[in-house]
Amino acid sequence: MTSGYAIVAVLVVALGTILVGTYGLRVSRTTSDFYVASRTVSPWWNASAIGGEYLSAASFVGIAGLIFAYGPDMLWFPVGYTAGYLVLLTMVAAPLRRSGAYTLPDFAEARFRSRGVRAVASILALAIGWLYLLPQLEGAGLTLNTVTGAPDWLGALVVTVVVTANVMSGGMRSITFVQAFQYWLKLTAITVPIVFLIVVWQAHGADSLTKPEYPAFRQDTEVAFQRPTTIHAEKALFIKGTGEVDGVRIENTGIVLTDGYHRIGQGSEFTFPKDAPVPHLSTMAHNTNEMWSLPMSSGQDFPLYGAYSLIIATFLGTMGLPHVIVRFYTNPNGTAARRTTLIVLGLLSVFYLMPPMYGALGRLYTPELLMTGQTDAVVLVLPTRMIDGIGGELLGALVAGGAFAAFLSTSSGLVVSLAGVLSQDVLRLGGVRGFRISTVLAGLVPLAMTFVSTGMPVADMVGLAFAVAASSLCPLLMLGIWSSRITTVGAIAGMLAGGVPALTAGLVTMFADTGDAWYEILLSRPAAWTVPLGFTVMYVVSLLTQRHVPAGVQRTMVKLHAPENLGLDSSSSHSGPASGDERSQG
Amino acid sequence: MTTPPPRRPDPKPTQRVVVTSPRTRAPRARRPYSGTREINEQSELGAVYMRTLIGAQRRLGLSVCLVACGALGLLPLLFAIEPEFGKFRILGLGLPWFLLCVATCPMLLLAGWFYVRQAERSEREFAELVERP
Numbered sequence: 001m002t003s004g005y006a007i008v009a010v011l012v013v014a015l016g017t018i019l020v021g022t023y024g025l026r027v028s029r030t031t032s033d034f035y036v037a038s039r040t041v042s043p044w045w046n047a048s049a050i051g052g053e054y055l056s057a058a059s060f061v062g063i064a065g066l067i068f069a070y071g072p073d074m075l076w077f078p079v080g081y082t083a084g085y086l087v088l089l090t091m092v093a094a095p096l097r098r099s100g101a102y103t104l105p106d107f108a109e110a111r112f113r114s115r116g117v118r119a120v121a122s123i124l125a126l127a128i129g130w131l132y133l134l135p136q137l138e139g140a141g142l143t144l145n146t147v148t149g150a151p152d153w154l155g156a157l158v159v160t161v162v163v164t165a166n167v168m169s170g171g172m173r174s175i176t177f178v179q180a181f182q183y184w185l186k187l188t189a190i191t192v193p194i195v196f197l198i199v200v201w202q203a204h205g206a207d208s209l210t211k212p213e214y215p216a217f218r219q220d221t222e223v224a225f226q227r228p229t230t231i232h233a234e235k236a237l238f239i240k241g242t243g244e245v246d247g248v249r250i251e252n253t254g255i256v257l258t259d260g261y262h263r264i265g266q267g268s269e270f271t272f273p274k275d276a277p278v279p280h281l282s283t284m285a286h287n288t289n290e291m292w293s294l295p296m297s298s299g300q301d302f303p304l305y306g307a308y309s310l311i312i313a314t315f316l317g318t319m320g321l322p323h324v325i326v327r328f329y330t331n332p333n334g335t336a337a338r339r340t341t342l343i344v345l346g347l348l349s350v351f352y353l354m355p356p357m358y359g360a361l362g363r364l365y366t367p368e369l370l371m372t373g374q375t376d377a378v379v380l381v382l383p384t385r386m387i388d389g390i391g392g393e394l395l396g397a398l399v400a401g402g403a404f405a406a407f408l409s410t411s412s413g414l415v416v417s418l419a420g421v422l423s424q425d426v427l428r429l430g431g432v433r434g435f436r437i438s439t440v441l442a443g444l445v446p447l448a449m450t451f452v453s454t455g456m457p458v459a460d461m462v463g464l465a466f467a468v469a470a471s472s473l474c475p476l477l478m479l480g481i482w483s484s485r486i487t488t489v490g491a492i493a494g495m496l497a498g499g500v501p502a503l504t505a506g507l508v509t510m511f512a513d514t515g516d517a518w519y520e521i522l523l524s525r526p527a528a529w530t531v532p533l534g535f536t537v538m539y540v541v542s543l544l545t546q547r548h549v550p551a552g553v554q555r556t557m558v559k560l561h562a563p564e565n566l567g568l569d570s571s572s573s574h575s576g577p578a579s580g581d582e583r584s585q586g
Numbered sequence: 587m588t589t590p591p592p593r594r595p596d597p598k599p600t601q602r603v604v605v606t607s608p609r610t611r612a613p614r615a616r617r618p619y620s621g622t623r624e625i626n627e628q629s630e631l632g633a634v635y636m637r638t639l640i641g642a643q644r645r646l647g648l649s650v651c652l653v654a655c656g657a658l659g660l661l662p663l664l665f666a667i668e669p670e671f672g673k674f675r676i677l678g679l680g681l682p683w684f685l686l687c688v689a690t691c692p693m694l695l696l697a698g699w700f701y702v703r704q705a706e707r708s709e710r711e712f713a714e715l716v717e718r719p
Contacts, residue, residue, distance in 0.1 A: 072672075072680070072682040072683055072686065075682065075683070075686035075687060076662075076686070078686075078687075079658065079686050079690050082690070082691070082694060083654070083655060083658060083690070083694055085694075085698075086650075086651065086654055086655070086694050086697055086698055086701075087651055087655065089698050089701060089702070090646075090647035090648075090650050090651045090698075090701050091647050091648075091651060094705070210680070293680050293683070294669070294672040294673065294680070294682070295662070295665040295666075295669070295672045295682045296665060296666060296669065296672075303666070304662055304663070304666045307662040308659070308662060311658070311659060311662070315655055335706060335709070338701075338702050338705060338706070339702060341698070342695075342698045342699060342702050345694055345695055345698045346695055349690075349691035349694065349695060350691075352687075352691075353687060353688075353691070356683070356687050482640070482644050554628055554633060554636070555628070557636060557640060558625060558636055561636065561639055561640050561643060562625070562636070562639065562712070563709045563712070563713055565713075566622055566713055566716060566717065568622060568625055568626060568716075
């Protein structure tokens with residue numbers, strides 16, 4: 001569906017982001033501006049910025065794609081992404097802000113007064129950030145590929161360049177404005193089209209979304225296969241076009257696709273007839289629309305384990321994401337941090353109403369994506385498919401622009417926070433120059449990773465980043481904030497015990513083919529076992545090593561929990577670690 | 587008759603003797619020690635103040651979190667044990683769709699709003715407690 005308007009929309013979003021960024025360049029002068037927007041951001045701006053930053057490729061295209069393919073089990077993604085903020089609000093928002101930490105390693109050091117804990121937290125924050133950046137770049141590749149037919153790597157490259165340039169020039173203050181702007185852009189870009197699409201669906205007679213039939217082509221549909229694909233046809237059907245079926249080359253003629261499995265070669269383009277049931281990807285469950293709409297229909301092994309693992313990862317992982325933490329520093333105090341989080345909860349709830357509707361309509365209107373496996377594209381393809389002519393193209397352009405905004409904003413937030421970690425903890429380069437060098441590095445690594453990963457759905461990849469965060473940094477935050485008995489040894493042991501297995505499992509699922517092994521679900525949804533492991537190890541080891549309780553822990557607790565305006569003296573007069581802004585003055 | 591009234595230094599020494607002498611009366615001795623100072627000097631009492639605040643906030647946070655997330659967390663189990671629940675329809679939507687898409691948002695917002703209100707209240711109470719002179 002190459003569309004001129006969509007290309008224009010993507011360009012406008014990219015240029016707009018750069019322009020708003022340059023406008024920020026004129027306002028951001030000091031190092032402190034660069035890092036934390038001088039803490040002058042109001043709760044609404046801040047909440048919009050958090051929303052803009054948080055709604056990533058996974059939210060914009062990924063969730064709809066998964067729901068489209070697997071049904072209501074996947075609703076746990078949007079629910080978990082939202083509920084994560086309730087956990088964050090109730091357990092860490094205010095204390096985190098009061099700790100004065102700019103990044104997670106800053107928090108680790110402020111709480112534990114230990115370079116060791118800080119180092120481990122830095123490495124984990126980097127790993128999570130890069131794991132999270134990877135699906136953003138893949139999503140960008142997919143979007144650009146869907147709307148323009150450009151090769152996959154181009155979108156990733158465009159996003160990396162725009163984000164790196166923007167972050168290097170403007171730093172965090174411009175990013176706050178960019179992000180806030182992006183939330184509203186994304187909300188518009190996903191809401192306006194779905195309103196029209198629902199009207200059209202009603203006008204078409206509001207076909208039931210849950211008929212006891214297999215998805216079928218609504219019209220003669222031309223389908224391009226981007227990669228070698230094994231499909232399964234229920235009934236024999238007659239297709240026309242050019243390409244390769246079961247190793248036989250076909251040049252612009254028809255062929256009968258018998259029932260059973262078929263290998264379709266890369267680059268094939270076939271037209272499938274109207275009303276024929278859609279063959280499905282061999283690796284995907286095949287359901288009638290009625291079965292699809294019921295829980296536990298995704299055809300995974302151990303669906304209950306998968307659901308709980310996903311719930312644990314998303315509920316607890318949000319607080320451990322490096323780019324989310326940064327935003328709390330820009331609140332003036334702990335109370336404002338709480339109010340900001342509550343607003344975020346509202347903003348996210350509104351946004352997440354939309355993707356499931358795209359997923360459901362996709363069953364009726366774009367069923368061929370079940371066959372090509374490009375389920376993530378459902379949001380992008382629906383508008384042009386359902387609405388003919390210029391209206392559909394414009395809506396398609398709006399969605400494409402919004403999707404691109406999603407990749408840009410999440411990647412920007414991640415790159416800012418990763419650059420912060422890199423410049424302070426890895427490269428040890430202070431000042432604006434160090435930050436700029438780190439920015440380039442933060443963007444290049446995931447770009448390189450996109451070339452070796454095995455295209456899994458973007459929301460699944462994001463789920464893995466959440467699992468690592470939930471197993472390592474979440475115990476650090478929760479136990480560190482609420483228990484004064486956690487020791488430096490316990491903190492390090494807990495982070496490693498939870499984080500290393502989760503990270504390993506994530507990398508194995510992403511870069512190796514585990515196929516149908518029974519333990520596949522343990523690796524692709526690791527949170528249910530790694531999170532309890534992280535928490536238990538951190539607490540038990542702490543109890544065993546009570547001699548290593550960090551000095552001045554009581555004063556740290558005062559700092560974390562007491563309201564700011566009481567004149568309580570909380571470690572600032574003591575020889576504590578330099579907090580983020582003090583450090584960045586150098 | 588013996589002392590001339592306008593002289594300044596005289597009343598002070600007499601007053602000081604009166605105030606400092608009853609050292610055993612706890613309320614008077616405590617007066618200048620506000621809760622803020624107790625906390626800053628890390629006295630036992632200050633530690634109690636802080637433990638109370640942290641305990642109250644932890645209880646509040648955990649209960650809001652457990653009630654909200656626990657309610658959500660029961661759903662997969664419910665749908666696994668009794669698949670028939672998945673077939674109920676509310677407002678034209680299947681039950682799982684209704685619960686997860688529509689009903690969770692207000693529930694989470696309500697829980698969040700309740701938490702913010704209670705947390706701010708307990709901080710106000712803490713502030714009043716420690717700032718009482």
